Amino acid sequence: MRDEILAHAREQGSLECCGLIAGKGGMPTRTIRCANVASTPAVRYRIDPREQLAAFRSMDAASEELVGIYHSHPASVPYPSPTDRAEAFYPDATYVLVSLRTGEPEVRAYRIAPDAPGSEKSVREIPIEG
Amino acid sequence: MKAMAITVRLPGALRDTVGGENKVTARGATLDEVFADIERRHPGFRERVVDDRGQLRTFVNVYIGDTDARSSGGLAAPVPSDAEVMVIPAMAGGRR
Secondary structure, three states, X not given: OHHHHHHHHHHHOOOOOXXXXXXXXOEEEEEEEEOEOOOOOOOOEEEOXXXXXXXXXXXXXXXXXEEEEEXXXXXXXXXXOHHHHHOOOOOOOEEEEEEOOOOOOEEEEEEEEEOOOOOOEEEEEEOOOO | OOXXXXXXXXXXXXXXXXXXXXXXXEOOOEHHHHHHHHHHHOOOXXXXXXXXXXXXXXXXXXXXXXXXXXXXXXXXXXXXXXXEEXXXXXXXXXXX
């Protein structure tokens, strides 16, 4: 799965790639690539809403749930930016970030969620295997 | 005869607005009526999805079946009695 996400990030080059991670019982089963429809895709991502709907339907049909959302930072650190935090609306999802800023790609995972209902969101890194 | 209920699915953070479930049932002939019905039981829901000008919030996409509510009248969009409505928060962000 790491390889699939990295391949997507590399194909998009200087533009941010994005997609979903489907799973069962909290364990990832597959990635779903999505188009980035942000108006400035070099520095922002926004998953195509139609593809997002199709992905939810596809996960329903396969009895899967959303376990993660991934995107790349082509030239910056693999850490959620202020925009990433402000626009994170999936408190139960794992946010996977890929950075291609150096020759060696970096992959990190985070939970971005309020500590209590209504409070500011905080970022917590989640260790990933492999 | 009992009127059919509309299923409204709320993935992501929106489930917090309805007490933690990612699915609720509601009644109404338009999206506005459906949201008002949910608001009656879960005060605070509506302002999370509708802005103070009465427009769907930028970071929310609403589908009535496969129809994008924005292309179907926004809050005035008709909702068939057996419809599934999905209120989907955007997935977005980026370096800047």
